[in-house]
Amino acid sequence: MKRLLCPVFILLAGVLVAFSSLAIAADNTKKSLNKIIAAMPQNFPPHYSIDSSGQPTGFAVDVMNAIAKKAGIEVSYDIKENWRETQGALKSGKAHVIPNLGISIKRKEFAIFTTPLEKFHISIFVSKERTDLKNLADMKGIIVGAVDANVGARLLAKRTDLELRIFATFHEAMLALLSGRVEALAYPESVTWKSSRKMKLDGQIRVLAPPLKTIKRAIAVRKDLPELLKRLQVAMDGFIGSTAYKEIYSKWYDADRPIWTADRFLLIALVIMGLIVVGFAGWPLINRVRANAWAQLAEDGSQATERNEPFRSLTSKLLSIYVPLVTLAAVVLFLYLEFLFYQKERDQLISSLNNVVTIQSPAFQAAAWEYDVDQVRQLLGEFLLLPHIQGAVIYDTAGEVMGQVGDIKTEPEIPEFRVNQTLLSSYQGVKEPIGRLVMTVNSKQIWLRVYEHLQVNAIILLVLLISLITSTLFAVSRVIGRPLLQLRNAIEQTKLESVRTPVQWESGDELGQVVRAYNEMQEKEEAAKNEVREYQENLENLVDERTQELEHKSTLLEAVLGSINQGLVAYDNKLMLIISNKRFQEIRDVPEEMTRPGSAFIDWVRFDAERGEFEDGDPEKVVHQKILQAEKFVAHSFERKRPDGTIIEVEGGPLPNGGFVSTFTNITERKTAEIKLSDAYNVISDSIDYAARIQRSVLPDDALFSSLLSDHFVLWEPRDVVGGDIYWSRMWGDGFLIILGDCTGHGVPGAFMTLIATGALDNALSDVAGGQVAELMQRLHQLVQVTLGQYGEKGESDDGMELGICYVGPDMENMIFVGARFELYLVQDGAISIIKGTKKGIGYHGIPHNQVFEEHEIVNLADKSFYMTSDGLVDQVGGEKNRMFGKKRFRNLLLEIQDQSMKDQRDRLHQSLTEYQGDQTRRDDVAVIGFRVE
Known part of the structure; x- marks a missing residue:
């Protein structure tokens, strides 16, 4: 057992x-889950964002904190750059939860979800300018942007009828939409509106209907933590729909608070009511002081002083207290509220500036690493879409400007309005600087909103004052209406009976003052009549004084008319002279009697016709024609050459009641000066034309290219008569050279640079042995620097050129290319490749004197086409959207025409450039060389 x-x-x-x-x-598991880590993206408003102190904030954060508090859990946040990293943290076990994540089948592979917290739409946004896109059915064939790891990207990836472009952040995607790089954007609707309002861009976009999909969002818990899910679910029961949840939802999803809110009105009302109470409380004291003053005046017998006391009614007294107090209080209160508004907007602007710089830095790092100036300029140009941006600039490691937009010289209003971000490149774990991004914002938009608020405040203040005045007038009329009625009846009775009987009314208030003033007026009426008689007796003297005054004004008018340098004449609606000045008689050389008021316009015209002032013909017909023309009374302006060679300018217009006024100016000297200026221009133009012939004479003859190459073309078009682009070819050593250069400037300065480049190139060929192309480029660079005085620290010139050299060897089977900030395009078998040169130009003050240039060798030259171009072609602005021609369009065009002869290729390139340019002006010189070697 x-x-x-x-x-x-x-x-x-x-x-x-x-x-x-x-x-x-x-x-132990329960205790370990009392402290959890929540992963979140740094910029997904209103769900996730970072405040000015770097702390996490947003709708999802507030909801998570409220639920965790109920569950007795302490939450710390792991902030990630984007959604991909956020979801990766949950997958890898580095985070316990994501506070708010869209529920999908794919995400259920690594997470379990609570009951939904909310739902929102994934929608398509377009620019307001794209009126042709009305609904989702119009999206076929367009370019649509989406954010990496967002549901919108996954939804659109399944569609084959459109082109999808993925961006790392919402800011990049929104700027791409507004700049036209994409035509639509797929993103959560509520997040898009919240973010665009924060960026001040919500007025530039609209949403298409219906939405792509409606997404439910919930707390995502790591799949191996069902106990944590249960605790959170218990805490959530009863929370959704509660007052606390509604307050959080209203805080992050409601529109921006209006200028006037209920609490603001309440505050103003309390202040005004308080001032009214103070006014009423002080009124007895004011009355007492006033009564004592009147008693003292009566004792002193100062009746004259009493009569001169300003009339102060009950209404004016009340308004003199209320209006200033209410106005002062309202103004102080408005200014204080606007000061708080400005501080809030300024802090948001600083936060937005830091967010934009942080988010956009990776894009600039890639462009700076590749030294892609065009990409840098494009990214900087998109910054100007943000209304607060004052300016932005990218510097390379040498401090040279790679690109800039806006005003970068003006200092910011406060230091926080400018951010200087170092751009870093990471290679094998080592970070090194590759440039700097400096961005500046201003508060102009904030001040505009403050000004709008102040306008509304002024209107409200005006309404308050009108209401106050109206209510005061109404109250006073009710209080003193009956006494005033008795006074009026007494005055009318006195008027009808013509008996000056004093009004019997005794009162110490304002009404008493009015009665006393009326009685005094009756006593003084007789005295007033006597004064009228005296004025009648002196009327003749007054008329004489008025006549003298009119004569003085007439003399003054004549002096003014005589002092102006133009002749002036005015005729009434009957073509009779009203007025003229002495200068008119001098310029038109007419008799004095025709300049007197009342003389007829027809007499003046007949006088001019008889002495040959007008065209040949019957004088009477000419006079009749001029009269008909004058009677139209319309504005007129013309020049006329008189028989003596004098040139006069006539300008004038109609008078209000008919007639016209004209001025005459002697412009003979001005016309003579214009002729001299035209002659000088012709001389300068002839000189420039001669310089153009000289410049063309130094360019290589086409026969040289034809003898060396199997096929070729040269497209060389200066923007002006002379230009700064140069092409060149010469035998060198056992091979031959083909060179294309783009000098700084265009026109005459550019032409001078081409002559300097040609001379330096001739000297460099003598100094360097044949075939050493990199050494030839280096020697050319040195000679240009010495010629322009750039060698040494004291040089002031910062001119130079971009240059490409192709050296074809003696066997015609290999070629060496060296580029100084220049590229060689190679087309073969329907594909194009770009051979980039060294990222340093020729000359320029900041480039080392012994700069080394890289050589690139191309072998097997048969069936290959080579092209070099200056930036005049790719930088030309045109097209429907007024954008640059661009390297991409140039590459596609080369592929399109690769099978044509070089002559036909040249014609096609020229045609495409001309059509794309349209009505735009040519921006720079254009030079393109294409050739084949057999």
């Missing part, structure tokens, strides 16, 4: 130990 019981006890003991271990493990 004992042997039988022993195993039973051992088994029971083992079970107890196992249950104890499980209980301890469960307890």
